[in-house]
Amino acid sequence: MSDTRVEAAYAGALAAFKNPMLDLLHGRFAPFVVAVLSVTFTSERAAVPVADAHAEIGDMLDQLRGTGYAEGESGEVLLPVGSARDLCRQWVRAGWLLRQIEGDDEVYRLSAHAVGALEVAGRASGSRSRVSESRVRTLLEAVERLAQDADPDVLTRVARLTEEISQRRAEIARLDRTGVVDTVDDDTMLEQAENVLHLTRELPADFARVVESIRAMQRDVVTDLRQDVRPAGEVLREYLQRGKDVMASTPEGKAFAGALRMIGDPRRLDDLATNLRTVLRHRFTRAMGPPERAELAAVGRRIESGVKEVLAAQQTASHVITTQVRTHDPARDRQVDDLLRDVMAGFQAWMPDSRASDVVDPLRRLPNAALAHLRQSVSELRPPEPPEPLAQRGDVTSAVDDTRAWGGPRYRELEAHLEAYTAARGSEDTFDVADVFATAPEEIRRPVDLLGLLEIVHRLGMDETGEISTVEAVRADGVRRRFAFGAVTASMRDDEDHDD
Incomplete structure (x- = not known):
């Protein structure tokens, strides 16, 4: 039994370490990758144009090399070799960066795995998470809410609400009697603020996972459609429905839809902004560093930015699926696929023997089609001989006159x-x-x-x-x-x- 448990645990660990997030943190140049990605991509700058990213990462790489970070104390290499363009391509292949087209620009975005890795690295380099009253209260309140939702008994629910009302009335009566609000010491409030930041740092990775699940579903739908040979009517019904219900087609999308019902209320966001301003005016925030205060002030913007990103991904997926369904042509798609495979095969044959200075002659005009013979005539519609003349009869003239009499x-x-x-x-x-x-x-x-x-x-x-x-x-x-x-x-x- 023990051997089986160890084998299962080892198999699970092997699968976990194949995850791109752990691969990033466990890599040889993990400190450099984490530092560069955290500086290049921020909550206010989720997408970076490809050319700008290459230039900025190249400057950071040169700066680190020039300040003596290329080698460690024991002579080990601390910085990767290659240009910023090569590094970004490697990170795209590793699943840490996403290269997308937005409008007229090509941009890089952090993947959900990279966001999770930066979150883990940030927690490890910052203050150590500790057991506190705020964390325990958050846990107890979550369990209490779960129990209330799971218990369908009406009497139990009424009893809990009655007890809560009694507690609230007792508190109101005490305030009316004494006029004194119980104060909380600065250390406790600082600990509560750290708990809020801890919960907030998990949001970007959650939003990124929702976006990636929607885009993965979009790619799967488009791929299935391109390979589909079913009747067009059946394809339209199925894929238009999936495009319409794209948010409910993935587990992450369903979870986000539930959260959106809560944070999508403008009154809740307004209350959140008001509460954050109240917190930042308190004296305990002076004990926090400038980065923590800025991060606390940006909680509302981070939530709004994540929601907008998910909704934009949903709208894009619906548009792409709908457009693909409307313009679906299996024969043309197969021709395009064959053409792209021919192009890739040509590149693979040309690249090994080519040099960077080789010039490729552009195709200035399409070649003429080599046709053996074209038909020069079609079936002759005219008869070979004119029709026979009408026979002259005695009643023809009277018939014509009678017809004209009833004419125009x-x-x-x-x-x-x-x-x-x-x-x-x-x-x-x-x-x-x-x-x-x-x-x-x-x-x-x-x-x-x-x-x-x-x-x-x-x-x-x-x-x-x-x-x-x-x-x-x-x-x-x-x-x-x-x-x-x-x-x-x-x-x-x-x-x-x-x-x-």
């Missing part, structure tokens, strides 16, 4: 009749459209010809008199119909002047 206006005949009508009137330029239509032959006095005549006089510049005209039209089958319309007059001279 006969503009030519109407214009000829209008010219004859105005010529017969001599010097009278203005005429009434109703009179013109009434004097027309029955062949061009159909209802549709009335519309054609109104269209013609409209081009001449007709005027409405405000009266009502009535005309009788003759249909093609001989049926007569009376139509009433607004009286219209026109003049042939307007058309002639317009033509001139």
Whole structure:
């Protein structure tokens, strides 16, 4: 049994030391890495542009080398070899740094493992954690709250609330009677402030773990989608739902969602800021160092910054997943993957034999496609010979005339009749459209010809008199119909002047 426990403990220890956080602290150059990362990344500067990070880390490396920190007392090497760019690449591969695109810039961010390592190193180099009244009270209150939430008995809950109300009333009565508030000595308050800072230092790592879990879920969803061959409708339903409920898809996200319900209340954040200002005005804070006072003042900003970072990661993940679903094309994705693999294979073949001074000729234009033959024609839509002429029959003419009789206006005949009508009137330029239509032959006095005549006089510049005209039209089958319309007059001279 003992051997089994030892083996299990050893296997667990091996797995723990493979964690990037312990790897950072256990590494050969761990003091240098911790110092550089803690100076480069702060609570106010969570993301650093790649170029700025390389320049700053390079300056720090040169400064440490110039001040004699390159070797230890026994001759061991204390600083890594290589440029800042090479070191950052190594840290990205080790899982200590994250290289991301934010807007138009490429930035570095600390991973959750690096944040946890810096937290452990900070606690080890600072004041030693000790058992205190504040820590024990925090523990007891947490256990009491857990017991209250776990106990569903109504009578027990009522009894606890009644006891709490009695204690509060007794305290109010004492204050009213004595007018004296029990004071707390500075040492106790200093210890409580250290406990607050201890709890606060754990928040960045917690927020970073939530962000990384969301981004890992995003990568998994996009990868699965690119490799998916299921129907598009099924893919849309599944992945849009996962993108919508991204916060509830990971354990860290669920825990953060519960915490967000508490710290997302603006009144709680306002109360937190007010309480921090009250604490910082107290005399016991003079015993704290400037870094501790600044850290205590930045508790609210650290919480707000962590919440904003998590919400931004959630929004980005939802946008990326939704965009990928909408633009998902398995054939195109496979082509892109094949192209990228060809590019990487070309780099792997070129890099071993290349030098830093080698010049790569850019591809200035795409090569021409080598096609053996293109079709120069398609199926001929036109028949090889014209169609046969229509047979001449005796009833064709009557059929055409009958069809025309039921057709649209006969503009030519109407214009000829209008010219004859105005010529017969001599010097009278203005005429009434109703009179013109009434004097027309029955062949061009159909209802549709009335519309054609109104269209013609409209081009001449007709005027409405405000009266009502009535005309009788003759249909093609001989049926007569009376139509009433607004009286219209026109003049042939307007058309002639317009033509001139």
